[in-house]
Structures are given as structure tokens and as C-alpha cells.
Amino acid sequence: MSEGKSSRAFIGVGSNLNDPLQQVNNAIALLHELKDTRFLAASRLYCSRPLGPADQPDYVNAVVAVDTHLPPLALLDELQALETRQGRARTGQRWGPRVIDLDLLLYGEQTIATARLIVPHPGLHQRSFVLYPLYDIDPGLNIPGQGPLAELVARCKADDLEPLTSA
Numbered sequence: 001m002s003e004g005k006s007s008r009a010f011i012g013v014g015s016n017l018n019d020p021l022q023q024v025n026n027a028i029a030l031l032h033e034l035k036d037t038r039f040l041a042a043s044r045l046y047c048s049r050p051l052g053p054a055d056q057p058d059y060v061n062a063v064v065a066v067d068t069h070l071p072p073l074a075l076l077d078e079l080q081a082l083e084t085r086q087g088r089a090r091t092g093q094r095w096g097p098r099v100i101d102l103d104l105l106l107y108g109e110q111t112i113a114t115a116r117l118i119v120p121h122p123g124l125h126q127r128s129f130v131l132y133p134l135y136d137i138d139p140g141l142n143i144p145g146q147g148p149l150a151e152l153v154a155r156c157k158a159d160d161l162e163p164l165t166s167a
Ligand code: ATP
Pocket: 076, 094, 095, 096, 101, 102, 103, 104, 105, 115, 116, 117, 118, 119, 120, 121, 122, 123
């Protein structure tokens, strides 16, 4: 990784098609190879009920932490390239089944609102499958505009969520 100051970013990983466990593990392996980026940690893997259309398989979810020199939009480009490489077609319905979803959850303490990128990710503060894995990695985290992660976790039911692996 190049010299100079990097930013801590958190990436949400999800899959509910074509062997989701394998897809998520594969994505985590590919995230180790992101350019100008150092892989720091992966959360436990979780099984979660689908959001949106209910007539689809359960998801496997995880969160990854990295330190990156990529600016936010360049990082999003890399994540979308990985989604495509892993076989995701961008044609399905919103929140429909997918082989892989890589969302940029947090980028340092930045708040970003552009046509292509919203950070913190808009669903983050109320999604159990994001909050609990984030908490695995960094329980002291503060979510810009939302407050301490620990408080968001305390307010978020996890009855739709099941850890698949131990820490
Ligand atoms: P959700 O964003 O509610 O989890 P999704 O992940 O299924 O839904 P996608 O189809 O993966 O949505 O992405 C739709 C668009 O969202 C992308 O083309 C991207 O430009 C935009 N987007 C905005 N903010 C983000 C972000 N923080 N991370 C990833 N994509 C984002």
C-alpha cells in the first residue's frame, strides 16, 4: 500500500444465491486483494432472513474492515467490479436475490450524498445483518449522523439473524 494517510472503510457483504456461504467467503478472499488497500478484519458470518421480497432464500452476511487510499467513489468502482466478476447481473428487482452484494457502509467519519453513493449506507442503522457484524469488528464505532454503534445494536432486534461461525 502507498504512503500517506489512509481511511478506515467498512464493507457489507451479502449473498443468497449459488451457495451463499461460498460466495461470501470468496468475496472476502477477493477483498484481501483490493488495490491501495489493506485488509484489516472480517466479522463472523451470519444467516439472515431476506429484506424486501420474502419469496427468496435466506442470506449469508458479513462485514469487512479495510484501510484504504482509494477515494470513496474509486472504492465503490472496485466493489462493483468485484460484484460483476463474481457473476452479479444488475437487472433484478430491488432487494431481489443476488449472488453477491458489496455495499460501502462507512468511509472514515465522512458523510457523502451523491447520485451514486450515499455514506453512511442508508440502511445501516436499522439492519441487524449490518449492525451485529459491524459490532463484532469494532464495538466502539461511532456512526456519523446516528451515534454510537452500541446504542444502535441495543435498539435492533436480532431475531432474524443467526451467527454461522464463532468469532
Ligand atoms: P441497498 O443499498 O438497500 O442494500 P442493494 O445493495 O440491493 O440495496 P444495489 O443494487 O447493490 O442495491 O445498488 C444500487 C445502487 O446503489 C448502486 O448502483 C450504487 O450506485 C448505489 N449506492 C448508493 N450508496 C451506496 C453505498 N453506500 N454502497 C453501495 N452502493 C451504493
